Amino acid sequence: MKIEIKRETLLRPLQSIIGVVERRQTLPVLANVLLVADDQGLGLTATDLEVEIAARVDVPIAEAGQITVPARKMMDIVRNLPEGSDITVAVDQDRALVTSERSRFTLTTLPATEFPTVEDIGExxxxxxxxxxxxxxxxxxxxxxxxxxxxxxxxxxxxxxxxxxxxxxxxxxxxxxxxxxxxxxxxxxxxxxxxxxxxxxxxxxxxxxxxxxxxxxxxxxxxxxxxxxxxxxxxxxxxxxxxxxRVIPAVDERILLADRDALRQALVRASILSNEKYRGVRFMVDQGSLRIQSNNPEQEEAVEELTVDYQGTPLEIGFNASYLLDAIGAIETDQVSIGLVDANSSCLVTAAGDASHQYVVMPMRL
Known part of the structure; x- marks a missing residue:
């Protein structure tokens, strides 16, 4: 097997597949990347038996063949060569020779037949x-x-x-x-x-x-x-x-509409003085207003007040601030909708007027 390839052409697929190579492996071959040179170009495959990523680059092949080489060492070699370098990879018996101008590296190899791949998934x-x-x-x-x-x-x-x-x-x-x-x-x-x-x-x-x-x-x-x-x-x-x-609440009356950024910032500030372990904040909603309150074992307290669009009956309910922030952070519209049922039921967070993404957060006892 022998290939001649540009540094950037080889680096790109190596960077794509290297994430699945674990540093500690049960099988030595899993620390390697499979290189397959054939008439379709160069194929590179890495796996940890749970996830497999295969990449292919269209390059002329001087000599066809297949072998496995240490993945992270190969990656480090290619990454640290000068930009625009020409690289030659050749296999000589049980060694792989990687050369580029005045640089020369000899790597140990394992047979390609030992490398586990998934071809047919019965899709x-x-x-x-x-x-x-x-x-x-x-x-x-x-x-x-x-x-x-x-x-x-x-x-x-x-x-x-x-x-x-x-x-x-x-x-x-x-x-x-x-x-x-x-x-x-x-x-x-x-x-x-x-x-x-x-x-x-x-x-x-x-x-x-x-x-x-x-x-x-x-x-x-x-x-x-x-x-x-x-x-x-x-x-x-x-x-x-x-x-x-079954856990998505049916919300019809108690719907709170708020400015997404204003609500997010208020939650971030209120959570500063929440219990570090449970991150609990208390929502107190009334017509046109939302009051967010938090406290901690040191008897410190934070209170944030927001003007919101809410026409339902008053309600007091506790939530994990981090969970609400994750949900609000995934919404891209200017307004966020929070559907409430009662003090003991989950809330439903969506973008205002768009239910293609829904976030359910369970209440907390505070």
Whole structure:
């Protein structure tokens, strides 16, 4: 195997795939990147057995072949070579030689046959949508995923495929985030999969904000997302996600409309003197006004008052300020809507006049 390639051409795919390579591996080959040189160019693949990212670059191949080399060492070598350098990678028996002008590096290798790859995911119903749409969908929901919860199915993001939309849902048991984007797909009934946290974070890192098309495929045990020159594959969490529709409150009368930035800033200031562990703030709503109050074990207190659009009956309720701030931060409109039921029920946070993204926050006893 032998290839000649520009530094930047090789660095870009290496940067895309390096995130899945763990520093501590159970199998030595998982610390390596798979290089495949064939008539289609150079393919690079990295995996941790849960997430796999494969990249391809269109370069002429001097000599076809395949091998695995230490991923992070290869990345560091290429990154630290001068810009515009020409790099030659050649395999000599069980060594890989990386040369560039007066620089020469000899790396150990492992056979490509030892490298585990996922080719067929048994996909069904591919969905086509823009990179930007998929990125925003994940970005605006993933923060509600649980972190190392014993209910392992909460440590991931639910993707639900309907005949006319793709929906993402995340919950940690105290709050819930739901978003959806339209997309035509040939399915007769809903299909649900749960993508693990690492897969969600790596996919978010790979996706751009542009309108280029991505192909989303849901297999029996894997999710695959294909970009222009990248292919992302993640194992799925085997479990049953909670019936999230049941926790979304039906709100009709007590709807509070507030300026998003003013509410966010008031919450940030009020939370300064809240209990550091529970971050609790008290909402006292009345017609036309919202009073936000917090205190802590040191008997310190903060009070913020806002003019809001609220025509319902007076209500006093406690919330975790951080959860509300996360929800409000995911909303882009000037006004935010908070639907309230009673002092013991969750609230529903949405953009004013747009329910495509919904955020449910449970109340706190203060």
């Amino acid at each position: 069904s119903q591919p969905l086509l949508l823009s990179q930007g749409s998929l990125r925003r969908l994940i970005e605006k929901t993933q923060f509600s995923m649980a972190l190392q919860d014993v209910r392992y199915y909460l440590n991931g993001l639910l993707l639900e495929l309907d005949p006319d939309r793709l929906r993402a849902v995340a919950t940690d048991g105290h709050r819930l985030a739901l978003g959806e984007v339209p997309g035509a797909v040939d399915v007769s009934e809903s299909k649900q999969v749960i993508v693990p946290r690492k897969g969600v974070q790596e996919l978010l890192r790979l996706l751009g904000d542009d309108d280029s098309e991505v192909r989303v495929e849901l297999g029996s045990n894997h999710l695959r997302v294909t970009l222009t020159d990248l292919r992302f594959t993640s194992k799925l969490i085997d479990g049953r996600f909670p019936e999230y529709q």
